Amino acid sequence: MCSRYYFVLALILILFSEIVIASDTERYELGVGDKVSIRVFGQPDLEVEALLGNSGLVNYPFLGEVKLVGLTVKQVENLISVGLKDGYLVAPNVYAQVIEYRPxxxxxxxxxxxxxxxxxxxxxxxxxxxxxxxxxxxxxxxxxxxxxxxxxxxxxxxxxxxxxxxxxxxxxxxxx
Structure with missing residues (x-):
């Protein structure tokens, strides 16, 4: 009975820590020195990996220079999606992630x-x-x-x- 209690308690702690980390990454704002990846499902020509420099700009196909510094990953996905809907793709499925965080x-x-x-x-x-x-x-x-x-x-x-x-x-x- 006691070992089952500790098992359940450990499981709850692990799940809670995953939720905290997930919420941290959702609020994380990109900054100079972060390396990001942007992908569009079914569009390999629109895949971009970039290290954010001092300007915070990334040159993205069809959209030109896009400023990413200060945005969250979700905001980047929305920005690219809206830009691609404007005359390029009907319903782009955009996925962005931080590959490497700044130190x-x-x-x-x-x-x-x-x-x-x-x-x-x-x-x-x-x-x-x-x-x-x-x-x-x-x-x-x-x-x-x-x-x-x-x-x-x-x-x-x-x-x-x-x-x-x-x-x-x-x-x-x-x-x-």
């Missing part, structure tokens, strides 16, 4: 500071693990997060704080 950055008292690939749902704890863990001088109470999206100053954060693509994490030294 987040971590520096300070971690073993391997630098830029790392972002994954939806990532926390500071997971980011620190990617950077090889904290050094022996690291302070677990002085972790700062600068969010790219809000262009805000560094804010004190905990190890369970969510990290977004483009964010910068700084781990300070602790006083002995």
């Amino acid at each position: 987040f950055y971590i520096h300070g008292e971690v073993k391997k500071p630098g830029a790392y690939p972002y994954q939806p749902g990532m926390t500071i704890s997971q980011a620190v693990a990617l950077a090889g863990g904290m050094t022996e001088r690291a302070s677990e109470n002085k972790i700062y997060l600068s969010q790219e999206k809000s262009k805000s100053q560094e804010a004190l954060a905990g190890v369970n704080t969510n990290v977004n693509a483009g964010d910068t994490i700084k781990i300070e030294q602790r006083l002995f």
Whole structure:
């Protein structure tokens, strides 16, 4: 009976985490450094893979330059679909996805500071693990997060704080 309870509880937690990650990816806004793929069902000539540069523009067949930075994947699908309906295709079935997210950055008292690939749902704890863990001088109470999206100053954060693509994490030294 007890093991069945834990099994059901674990299943609920797994399903809940999938829902949270799915909602994160639905709200994710494309930015400079993201690599995207756009496909139209049955139209291989309209498949495009592009790395978003500083302009945020992608040259798309028939539509020319399309600005994708700041849009969600759903908004990209709608934009391309509406553009293709305007004299090119009757009912285009457009699918867009992020192939590679722009990196987040971590520096300070971690073993391997630098830029790392972002994954939806990532926390500071997971980011620190990617950077090889904290050094022996690291302070677990002085972790700062600068969010790219809000262009805000560094804010004190905990190890369970969510990290977004483009964010910068700084781990300070602790006083002995």
